[in-house]
Amino acid sequence: MKRLISIVLLALSFTGCAVLPGTGERVTLTAYDAEIYKSDVQALLKINRTVVQDEEVALYVNGLREKLEQAHGKPCNCVVVVDSFSGYEAYTVSHSTIVLSTGVLAQASSDDEVAALIAHEMSHVYNRDSAKTLAQGVSITLGRMAGNLTGYGYLLTDFDGTLDKSAHQLIYGKWNAEHEIKADSFAVNVLSKAGFSQEGLRMALQKIGQYSQYLSAANKTNPEDEPQCYQKKGDMTYVNFIACGKNLIGGLPMTYLSADDRVSLTLDEAEKNDMDINEIYAPAGPLRHRFDVIQYLFAMNELVNPNIKQLRDALRKFERKSRPAGLQFDAAINSRLFVVYDLLGDAKKKQHYKQLVIQSDQLTLSAAKILYAHLDQQGDKAAIEKGIERVHQDLGPTDELLPVEYYLGRRHNLSLGPMLLSQSGCSLNQIKDPAITIRCKYAEDAAKTQVGLRGNWAPLYRSIK
Numbered sequence: 001m002k003r004l005i006s007i008v009l010l011a012l013s014f015t016g017c018a019v020l021p022g023t024g025e026r027v028t029l030t031a032y033d034a035e036i037y038k039s040d041v042q043a044l045l046k047i048n049r050t051v052v053q054d055e056e057v058a059l060y061v062n063g064l065r066e067k068l069e070q071a072h073g074k075p076c077n078c079v080v081v082v083d084s085f086s087g088y089e090a091y092t093v094s095h096s097t098i099v100l101s102t103g104v105l106a107q108a109s110s111d112d113e114v115a116a117l118i119a120h121e122m123s124h125v126y127n128r129d130s131a132k133t134l135a136q137g138v139s140i141t142l143g144r145m146a147g148n149l150t151g152y153g154y155l156l157t158d159f160d161g162t163l164d165k166s167a168h169q170l171i172y173g174k175w176n177a178e179h180e181i182k183a184d185s186f187a188v189n190v191l192s193k194a195g196f197s198q199e200g201l202r203m204a205l206q207k208i209g210q211y212s213q214y215l216s217a218a219n220k221t222n223p224e225d226e227p228q229c230y231q232k233k234g235d236m237t238y239v240n241f242i243a244c245g246k247n248l249i250g251g252l253p254m255t256y257l258s259a260d261d262r263v264s265l266t267l268d269e270a271e272k273n274d275m276d277i278n279e280i281y282a283p284a285g286p287l288r289h290r291f292d293v294i295q296y297l298f299a300m301n302e303l304v305n306p307n308i309k310q311l312r313d314a315l316r317k318f319e320r321k322s323r324p325a326g327l328q329f330d331a332a333i334n335s336r337l338f339v340v341y342d343l344l345g346d347a348k349k350k351q352h353y354k355q356l357v358i359q360s361d362q363l364t365l366s367a368a369k370i371l372y373a374h375l376d377q378q379g380d381k382a383a384i385e386k387g388i389e390r391v392h393q394d395l396g397p398t399d400e401l402l403p404v405e406y407y408l409g410r411r412h413n414l415s416l417g418p419m420l421l422s423q424s425g426c427s428l429n430q431i432k433d434p435a436i437t438i439r440c441k442y443a444e445d446a447a448k449t450q451v452g453l454r455g456n457w458a459p460l461y462r463s464i465k
Contacts, residue, residue, distance in 0.1 A: 022094020031326075032058040034079040040097040041362070042396045048364045049083040050332045052102060054293045054324070057082050061100060064115045068122060071194035076125045080118055084332040086298045088207050090117040092124045106298035107207065110287050112200025116187055119196075120204075123186035129179045293324045300333070303340050315340060331360035331367035338370060363394040365401070372404050373457055381412050388418050402426055402436055403460040407443035411452055 021043040026035040031053040044051060061080040069075050080098045082105060089101040098121040100114070108114050123129075187201055299321060302314040327333055338353040357370045368391045375384045388405060395401075406422040408414065426440035439460050446453050453460075 022096060029053065029058075029081070031055045032062070032079055032081060034062075036079055036081065036097055037094060039396070040093040042394070043093050044083055044099070045331075045362060045364045045395050046398060048332060048335070048366050049085050050330050050362065050364065052082040052084055052293060052297070053326050054082075054291060056289070057105070057291050057293060060289050060291075061105075061114070061118065064111065065098070065118050065122070068115060068119050068190055068194050072122075072190050074126070076122050078122070078125045080121075082294075084297050084330065086301050088210075090121050090204075090208075092121050092129070095125055095128050098122065098125065102294050102297040105291065105294045108287055109203060110197075110200050112191070112197045113203045114200075114287070115194070115196045116191060116201035116204045119187035119190050119194075120183045120201075122190070123183035124179060126186075127179070127182065129183075293327065296321060296324055296327065297333070300336060303336065308344070311340070312344060315344070329356065329359055329361045331357060331362060331364040334360060335364060335366040335370060339366075363391055365395065365398065368395060368398075368401060369404070369457065369461070372401070372408065373455070376408060376411070376452065379412065381414065384408055384412055385414055385418055388414075397421070397425070399425075399429070399433065399436055400461060402429065403439035403443040404457065406440050407447050407453070407460065410444055410447035 021039050022037050023039050025038045027038045027041065028035050029041075029051060032051075041051060058081075061082060065076070065078070065080045078096045078098055080100060082100050082102060085101045086103045086106065087101055088103045088107055090099065090104060092098050098118060100117060104114065104117060184201070184205070188198065191198060191201060299318055302318050303311065305311040305314055323333075334353050334356040338350060338357055341349040341353060354370060354374060357367045358374060360367055363371065371387055371391065375387045388408070391398075391401065402422055402425045405418065406426050409419040409422050426437055429436035429440070442459050
């Protein structure tokens with residue numbers, strides 16, 4: 001068993017899991033005037049989201065958090081940040097970081113609704129739910145590795161359907177029904193004490209239910225089996241706009257209680273606490289704040305359209321919007337626009353956004369892929385090594401990038417450090433994720449050819465994002 005644990009720890013150290021959310025070094029986010037674990041920021045970047053660096057947004061969400069803390073009578077020692085994603089999501093990255101999506105602030109109808117989501121997530125923080133689900137995830141990983149090493153194969157593959165899903169595993173892969181019900185109950189009580197209407201919680205639960213149904217309907221197939229953006233037929237390459245549009249949104253299937261069931265449970269909780277019926281059904285107040293940065297980010301939804309003409313029209317409309325100053329070098333925005341112009345075949349605009357991606361303040365996973373493709377094309381060994389160092393600084397080592405880093409190392413004869421890191425990671429993933437090993441073999445074969453990948457990077461990744 002000790003040998004197994006040693007193998008697991010060694011594998012994790014090479015494959016991007018050495019730095020877990022909520023651990024290690026802390027960094028200061030200027031807009032939030034608060035420290036946050038660097039690993040929490042990296043966790044967001046790995047699912048192609050950036051932290052919205054806007055002081056007014058930060059003051060607003062953390063002002064609501066402070067009001068809820070005062071009502072509860074105990075500080076959560078946490079910070080609420082807003083990510084760049086336009087879906088309707090709230091989640092905890094760790095015991096000290098709560099995340100609201102841009103889509104929440106764009107679609108919320110009241111301060112009570114935003115406060116309800118923060119209150120719900122504060123329950124997870126107070127109860128250290130992220131640590132509990134992390135322990136569960138580690139036990140599953142240990143079980144899978146043990147099965148593989150002893151010849152039983154992937155005995156626990158179906159135990160949790162999200163194990164091999166990368167993009168939203170952080171949010172939905174650790175969903176626990178018992179924790180969610182407790183968090184809803186906590187929110188009912190603390191919202192009442194803080195003077196917020198329960199209508200805000202009901203509205204939030206309804207929207208979460210609608211969004212989860214949308215994700216489930218949109219992602220019924222395994223992402224590995226979905227059509228890719230680019231498809232080869234003979235000598236011609238075709239663009240599948242439906243697949244690409246879907247990939248621009250992201251999202252994975254998830255299982256929530258129905259919105260009606262959760263609302264019913266919250267009303268039961270309110271009645272159990274002898275709340276006045278007028279208090280339970282008191283209308284929510286208006287949303288006091290609308291933020292330019294949020295409206296700009298939310299407008300990127302217009303760029304998800306499988307119809308090429310409609311996509312062009314939406315893009316022209318979007319590009320007329322004034323981009324807030326703090327978003328000029330935002331990797332999430334620039335990567336999205338790079339992909340859209342690539343789909344539309346506009347080489348000049350694609351090049352423009354590629355340069356903005358490379359100059360981004362922090363690299364997301366998609367931005368790192370764009371940077372690596374650029375560096376491969378340039379062929380400068382020193383620049384490639386610096387690029388890999390930069391990616392690891394921003395994102396930390398990442399499983400999904402192992403095959404391409406292995407490819408770069410082999411093709412451009414990189415120094416021993418980067419080569420050992422990627423080669424060891426590829427080898428150790430024979431246990432953790434054999435699919436990565438298959439991609440590494442593809443990378444090795446491609447590196448030996450005269451033409452390399454010919455720009456076809458898709459086989460090195462789980463899916464195009």
